Amino acid sequence: MGHARGKRLNQVYAAIADPTRRGILAALSGGDARVGSLVDRFPISFNGVSKHVKVLERAGLVERTIRGREHWLHLKAEPLSEAAAWLERYSAFWTARLEALEAMLVARDHAPGRAAHVRRRG
Numbered sequence: 001m002g003h004a005r006g007k008r009l010n011q012v013y014a015a016i017a018d019p020t021r022r023g024i025l026a027a028l029s030g031g032d033a034r035v036g037s038l039v040d041r042f043p044i045s046f047n048g049v050s051k052h053v054k055v056l057e058r059a060g061l062v063e064r065t066i067r068g069r070e071h072w073l074h075l076k077a078e079p080l081s082e083a084a085a086w087l088e089r090y091s092a093f094w095t096a097r098l099e100a101l102e103a104m105l106v107a108r109d110h111a112p113g114r115a116a117h118v119r120r121r122g
Helices: 003-016 019-028 035-039 046-058 078-109
Strands: 062-067 070-075
Antiparallel strands (some): 062 070
């Protein structure tokens, strides 16, 4: 992975680590929205929402268009696809490891001479 691509991936994961930013992305998945309209959806100030939007812009997840005095936001999902693809490569690795662990534990539990002990209280 190239340096620029790795940096972008870092920015995407940092951006989506915050629940407010994930909420903004979810809101934008329904269509473009004004920054001001997002303020009503979150228990933070206009400046707080604006700071979160800037993080999303730097990660390439949101694009801003200025129309007169209104700032409109548009979701750009491509970086999310890249982040998901990166994770998917490791999904197969961990699935194989967990299946091997499960097989080992089942074999151990069914090994000859390994009786289940029942402790009686009374």
